[in-house]
Amino acid sequence: xxxxxxxxxxxxxxxxxxxxxxxxxxxxxxxxxxxxxxxxxxxxxxxxxxxxxxxxxxxxxxxxxxxxxxxxxxxxxxxxxxxxxxxxxxxxxxxxxxxxxxxxxxxxxxxxxxxxxxxxxxxxxxxxxxxxxxxxxxxxxxxxxxxxxxxxxxxxxxxxxxxxxxxxxxxxxxxxxxxxxxxxxxxxxxxxxxxxxxxxxxxxxxxxxxxxxxxxxxxxxxxxxxxxxxxxxxxxxxxxxxxxxxxxxxxxxxxxxxxxxxxxxxxx
Ligand code: F6R
Numbered sequence: 070x071x072x073x074x075x076x077x078x079x080x081x082x083x084x085x086x087x088x089x090x091x092x093x094x095x096x097x098x099x100x101x102x103x104x105x106x107x108x109x110x111x112x113x114x115x116x117x118x119x120x121x122x123x124x125x126x127x128x129x130x131x132x133x134x135x136x137x138x139x140x141x142x143x144x145x146x147x148x149x150x151x152x153x154x155x156x157x158x159x160x161x162x163x164x165x166x167x168x169x170x171x172x173x174x175x176x177x178x179x180x181x182x183x184x185x186x187x188x189x190x191x192x193x194x195x196x197x198x199x200x201x202x203x204x205x206x207x208x209x210x211x212x213x214x215x216x217x218x219x220x221x222x223x224x225x226x227x228x229x230x231x232x233x234x235x236x237x238x239x240x241x242x243x244x245x246x247x248x249x250x251x252x253x254x255x256x257x258x259x260x261x262x263x264x265x266x267x268x269x270x271x272x273x274x275x276x277x278x279x280x281x282x283x284x285x286x287x288x289x290x291x292x293x294x295x296x297x298x299x300x301x302x303x304x305x306x307x308x309x310x311x312x313x314x315x316x317x318x319x320x321x322x323x324x325x326x327x328x329x330x331x332x333x334x335x336x337x
Contacts (some may be wrong), residue, residue, distance in 0.1 A: 072317040082111035095337040098129040102199030113157040127163040135210040137170040138246035171250040179224035199260035203267040207288035211251035220253030267307040277310040
């Protein structure tokens with residue numbers, strides 16, 4: 070795991086944007102795995118800026134989102150499709166027919182929909198770079214604690230903590246969905262590169278469990294310890310419970326001395 074600790078959320082987002090820019094510049098038809106939630110909003114803002122100011126083009130990019138609420142109309146402002154349109158897709162030159170979310174409505178079979186999503190990812194030759202946020206309970210995607218570490222795209226019931234954490238995003242008259250389709254942990258583990266961002270004090274315990282805890286279904290993100298190419302970008306608050314902070318800072322300083330380690334994406 071490469072752990073990078075930066076001063077604040079702004080630095081985390083712009084550093085993450087550098088990785089995405091590097092990938093898109095190296096492989097203009099890359100397959101991106103995308104996340105929603107508060108954490109990636111500024112990353113997407115930075116990508117829009119890079120598109121407008123530096124002609125970063127998403128024309129040939131395909132994308133697969135981690136998750137989508139069960140049985141939600143894509144037009145619903147709370148759908149993750151709406152989130153992606155609003156925060157990224159409507160502001161760059163991506164072809165929306167190449168953007169995918171794991172949808173399932175009440176007339177569809179969630180198992181069949183999960184298999185279709187997995188097949189679509191395979192048909193695109195897998196995900197090059199998966200962007201992740203981190204739940205305060207250690208979830209990635211909506212793989213809540215106790216999720217199988219070998220899970221695939223499927224339907225999950227959200228935990229009470231996740232429902233409470235996300236209730237801030239719903240107005241009193243809006244119904245908050247309790248189930249979602251999500252990529253599984255095994256699906257995420259097959260991405261060639263993983264970039265996880267976490268910011269704020271409320272993520273500090275989950276960050277510690279993810280990086281230094283045992284690999285356990287109780288902290289689904291801890292499975293990333295088994296991935297070959299992961300970069301974790303944290304702000305100081307999210308890193309505050311880590312005992313090895315000095316080592317991570319030292320390792321990052323050393324890395325910058327070796328030009329080949331400047332970029333994460335050495336296989337492209
Ligand atoms: C969203 C997702 C979730 C979030 C996580 C953190 O697509 O997969 O795992 O990344 O719940 O959410 P925020 O960023 O709102 O704290």
